[in-house]
Amino acid sequence: MTNASQARSSMIEGQLRPNNINDENVIEAIASVNREKFVPKAFAGVAYVDEDIRVAEGRYLMEPMVFGRLLSEAHIKPTDLVLDIACGTGYSSAVLARLAEAVVALEEDDGLVETGTAVLAEEACDNVAVVKGDITAGLAKQGPYDLIFINGMVDDVPQTLLEQLSENGRLVCVLNDRGVGKASLVTYKDKVRGVRTLFDAAIPPLAAFARKEEFSF
Template identity: 60%
Template structure:
């Protein structure tokens, strides 16, 4: 008899997601895989959607807000070569899942969530999962949180039109931003750097992600 997702306990469902979705699709960073294995994704999904917690699709958690699909998040993190002593800024973590995964990879995570209700949910979820090295702050996404920086890594959970200069300037030397950039309507998972005032963008892979409000590309005037 085949085992259905309903018959699996949360740990088994998580492992099934890793074995069936992540490992066959170029998620090769062992630290990232181990971190994901330690976080119960189901704990961060609204009650009415727990049955689809482990499918490879974005999950709606509030109006215009979605959790990144598991594969997109895992692949993004795999490209970052994350070191345990790095300070990470997690932008728009919604219910806290991305922050929980990051908490297993680094010593300290600062998470900013501008939706007050979601920030409270994330705080509770992370406490329940004993992610004690994450600080969740109710603050504006596109402004970052300079007073807690500079950061070695910034993760933006969603598709954005542009990276605000305010965020770029919160990076350490050698720091990087992981995000999904909107390029003519197509999502491109990207690793962004900022050195001596110059932004560099490395396209990693195509990704489907819902648009995150507040990251509009600035209009350039032509004279």
């Protein structure tokens, strides 16, 4: 067993299972992805620690426990089409690809799009398409999506994204509730938004989803 596979096993047994992440499909998906390939080489040795790992300006690999719990709560089916927002270097997309039928990975930065495409190809993620675009706008032309996954804490979920969900679609993210991160499951059925809080989660924010300050005179 290599050092990386040992670290991956330790992450699963020491971080995921003790936090009630026991969905074997999720466990197997995470176990099958080389997390160390999606971080800068200098951070490969700490790729499996229980912290968010910065991979680019404003982009992080989410803490494994939070990531795993979000995946478990999403109840991903093998027929699902997933939109992975702010995919960074593509780690979340690689794991989602093991659970869903197809993944559209959305990023804004040319460098991240290039890096993500290359690493996902190396990891044989043939059912992932990395696309450059506005992460707050989504990608309606490829939808509707059964699941939208947002990588980072957001102040709110834009209506534009909710309208890209399929009839029984769901969106998982971490919402900023007055400075406290709340992992949430968001639905949009019959034009009614529903939000269910899942657990507390402290992860870095996505600047693009920051609430615009209103000025009063």
